[in-house]
Amino acid sequence: MRKLHALLLTLGAAIGLAAFVQPAEKKRVDTMVVPEMAVADSVKKDPETGLAIDGQLMLVKAHCTSCHSPKLIIQNRFTRDGWKEKIRWMQRTQKLWDLGESEPKVLDYLVKYYGPEQKTFDGRRMPLKDVKWYELKSK
Numbered sequence: 001m002r003k004l005h006a007l008l009l010t011l012g013a014a015i016g017l018a019a020f021v022q023p024a025e026k027k028r029v030d031t032m033v034v035p036e037m038a039v040a041d042s043v044k045k046d047p048e049t050g051l052a053i054d055g056q057l058m059l060v061k062a063h064c065t066s067c068h069s070p071k072l073i074i075q076n077r078f079t080r081d082g083w084k085e086k087i088r089w090m091q092r093t094q095k096l097w098d099l100g101e102s103e104p105k106v107l108d109y110l111v112k113y114y115g116p117e118q119k120t121f122d123g124r125r126m127p128l129k130d131v132k133w134y135e136l137k138s139k
């Protein structure tokens with residue numbers, strides 16, 4: 001009886017410990033994922049087009065959604081020069097009009113929401129800066 005009691009106690013302790021350890025590890029993984037998601041979710045989307053809601057949204061909708069789906073914008077990531085190149089290409093080959101004074105504003109918007117993705121922390125430290133290297137002297 002005593003032995004059984006001891007066994008049950010050990011078992012109980014083991015289960016208790018497992019239950020205690022498991023969520024703690026899970027939590028650690030969750031907190032690593034959360035900041036990324038929080039950033040992605042903090043931008044409100046226009047229900048009609050799926051484009052990010054911003055002061056320039058109407059301008060972008062007017063210039064950029066009459067020929068094709070806004071998905072073509074949403075699924076792409078370009079630098080400012082990259083977006084400018086796409087616009088020039090559409091102007092050369094797809095009869096896109098001159099955006100005039102709107103062009104810089106449209107570009108601001110595109111780069112802000114559809115620019116190259118910010119690389120999130122990948123677990124490595126930042127490269128060292130201003131390292132003063134020295135030669136190892138062999139004896």
Ligand code: HEC
Pocket residue numbers: 063064065066067068072073076086087090094095096097106110
């Ligand atoms: C006059 C019509 C027209 C307008 C207006 C227009 N586009 Fe396009 N765009 C096109 C066509 C046509 C394509 C090629 C579609 C395809 O490949 O199916 C295209 C393709 C694209 C692509 C995909 C390019 C690639 O390399 O895959 C992007 C991104 C894009 N447009 C963004 C924009 C943005 C941003 C605007 C607003 C500044 C805009 N478009 C306005 C006609 C237009």
